[in-house]
Amino acid sequence: MEATGRQKLIFAGVSLEVCAALPAISATAAGFDAYVAVDASGTFSQTKRQAGLLRMQQAGVIVSDYATLMVEALADNASPESGAVYAALDMPFAVLVGQISAAYQA
Template sequence: MSLEVCAALPAISATGAGYDAYVTLDASGTFSQAKREAGLLRMQQAGVVVSDCATLMVEALADNAAPESGDLYAALDMPFAVLVGQLSAAHQS
């Protein structure tokens, strides 16, 4: 997916229509550093939230003590998934 076209244009359009738009940088690429920087700048100027996939998934979860948090962190293959599982288990006891 091309960051400056395939990700940026729909996100900018959604923001213009009044929606909150999020773009995950690690889910898209581009053909040059200049295109990347131009796409990022355009999105930020339009109010698009730019982040990475793992951060947005954790933000959507909103609660590390939620029963599904351990499965989410494990699916994201994040190094601290085991720690989150321990925290969730301790929180429930």
């Protein structure tokens, strides 16, 4: 990861409280900006999920959902990739954004 020069990492895992949380907490401790897509991660119980969320928040991990993280990574709805990103996310407003983006480009 260090060789890429990137500072922002997105995690998800089969088990939120272990597979996503532990690498994200380690990444934060190593100086990276760690994000966890909570809705893209599973869990074995609500208690484990809540404990994992608390541990991550206490460690400075940014907790969000996958769609918000993808839109944030996109950074600009006018970029040429925006239509493909929204389509891949299967978001209902993707069609509207595509129409607005096309209108600005015309």
